[in-house]
Amino acid sequence: FSAGLAGWTQGANHPTGPTRVTTGGPLGAGDAYLRVSADGSSGPGGRLTVFHETAPWIGDWSTSGVAEIAVDLKNEGATALTIRLELESGAVRMQTESRDVPVGGGWATYRFLVVAPRLLGTGDGAAVLANVTKLRIQHNPSGTNQQPPTVVAQLGVDNVRAVADTCGNGWAGAGEACDGADLKGATCVTQGLSPGDLACATDCLDLDDSGCAVCDDGTCSDGEDANNCPEDCEVCGDGIMSGLEACDGSDFGGATCATEGAFDGGALTCLDLCGTVSTEACTTCGDGTCEAGETLGSCPADCAECGDGICTSPVETVGSCAMDCAIYCGDGVANGGEGCDWGTVGAISDLFVRSDELLGLSGVAESADGFLYLADPARGGVHRADADSGAWLDFFVDTIGNGVVDVAIGPDGALYVVTRDSNKVEIYDRALGTFAGSLPLGGGVTRPEAIAFRASPARVYIVTDRS
Known part of the structure; x- marks a missing residue:
């Protein structure tokens, strides 16, 4: 210039x-x-x-x-x-x-x-x-x-x-065999060698195959294993079943307890220097023994225990195990599946909505037609439950934004979901759960926390912790 x-x-x-x-x-x-x-x-x-x-x-x-x-x-x-x-x-x-x-x-x-x-x-x-x-x-x-x-x-x-074009710019031009990591698609295998690290010569005119392995040379080199070079690498204990091995570590060639007998659980074990597959640790639910690997959840027929505070249905009933199954929330006795029991007037008597799908709760709204909408920050969306029975219905809205902290029903009947981390109030069709828009237009809200509506005069209030 x-x-x-x-x-x-x-x-x-x-x-x-x-x-x-x-x-x-x-x-x-x-x-x-x-x-x-x-x-x-x-x-x-x-x-x-x-x-x-x-x-x-x-x-x-x-x-x-x-x-x-x-x-x-x-x-x-x-x-x-x-x-x-x-x-x-x-x-x-x-x-x-x-x-x-x-x-x-x-x-x-x-x-x-x-x-x-x-x-x-x-x-x-x-x-x-x-x-x-x-x-x-x-x-x-x-x-x-x-x-x-x-x-x-x-x-x-x-x-x-x-x-x-010059050697060293990372692009293999017409007059170059390679350039840096650009090998024009060549690998050790395309060069007729075993897997390894193919490189480019410093002058970009030749490929450097010194990092490629050579199978059947008596050495299990880097890049070789029992799969691609069993002549050199068939070794018991390497975790790869190859050659004449019946198993190796946890590699049983696709076999499981179920394929080796009338078992429905447990794990195979590899014995005798990779020569024997053992079913000793396999289990059968219903044989009357709670074996290693079986749990109350996986095999209640064998692992249910009367007096453990858990009413395991259908194995245990009020008749067969009253101490676990005859329970009443509010009787002052922590039994059955109860973690506690208040038993006092005015104390919380029950949980209204229960579901393994509900991972967190940060806001709730009730509609006039009998639905509860539960904001779940852990799932990143809104669940729907029956407002009369408390029955969980579905995961209704998977929000676009992140950080769900509140939910409300607007005067227009739409669902307003506060996504704090996205600095938005997202609007969803309450009948379909589909996205309809967001507030505020043009931005201007940082980390919204909650939302409420006033009918007259018409107002929407958005609480933030930043602006």
């Missing part, structure tokens, strides 16, 4: 446009460079982007031998930047991979691959490279075709230049 802006612009509507700074470039005093700025507003100057739409940066890049664009950058602001190049061809835009430009990092050279397989976006990379109509340098963390975010920033730009 020794003689001007060299055709780079931020558009006619930008309030300041790029400026030429006469000193302080990568070479120090007397080295001019381009300064690009953004003020973070919603107007033309809010986004950090500068573009070129004349020669030499337009036209057919695909036949020019260009593989990279190198540019010297310096972050002169207080915000860390994520810089990408954007190539435009007509109505199609595609972006390069990003480079992070830290605050206070000084001048550094950043290289951007501009080859079709590495361009991001929904367009045809080869077609875009064949007819570039505009080149942009921009702060764009997302890398999508949408507009970059607004930001308050200032970026120094100098020495924008095209670079031919």
Whole structure:
């Protein structure tokens, strides 16, 4: 930029446009460079982007031998930047991979691959490279075709230049066998070797297969196991059943207690140096013995115990085990499945809604047509229960936002769900449970906690703990 802006612009509507700074470039005093700025507003100057739409940066890049664009950058602001190049061809835009430009990092050279397989976006990379109509340098963390975010920033730009394909840029070009991790799809197996770590030679002209294993060489190498090289790796205790082994550790070749006899539980064991499968630890529910591996939940017929405070139905009844099954909540005696018993006038007498589906509760609303709506922050949604019987009905609403803390029924009959972590009050159709919209329009509420309605005059009250 020794003689001007060299055709780079931020558009006619930008309030300041790029400026030429006469000193302080990568070479120090007397080295001019381009300064690009953004003020973070919603107007033309809010986004950090500068573009070129004349020669030499337009036209057919695909036949020019260009593989990279190198540019010297310096972050002169207080915000860390994520810089990408954007190539435009007509109505199609595609972006390069990003480079992070830290605050206070000084001048550094950043290289951007501009080859079709590495361009991001929904367009045809080869077609875009064949007819570039505009080149942009921009702060764009997302890398999508949408507009970059607004930001308050200032970026120094100098020495924008095209670079031919070189070894070490991570992309294997036409004259290279590989480049870094880009092996053009080659693996140890495609090279006729056993699994392992195929690498690229430092000159990018050959593949380095020194990390690939060679089966049947008498050594169980890295990448070999009893599956892909049993000649070297058939070892009892490696957890892989192979060769003549009947089992190895927990690998029984798909066999279970159920396939080895009339068992319905337990686990097989491997004995005799991987030569014998034992059913000693397998179990059969109903044989009258509560065996290892059986529990009251998995086998009540064998494991129910009268006097343990649990009425195990149908094995135990009031007649067979009164101490566990003759219970009454409120009689002052903690028995059966009770964890406690109040037994005093005015104490809580029962839980109204019970369900394993209900993992948490942060709000409740009752409708005139007999439904309870229960806000569950752990499940991230709203359950529905019968308001007369307390019977759990269903998990009615799976909210879009996170942090469900309250629920209410509005005067319009809709369901209003407060999602604190998403800073929204979401609205759902109370008949279908489908999403209908959200409050407040335009944002402005931070971490809402609760909601209530007043009929006259019409008001909605939203409680927050931040704003």
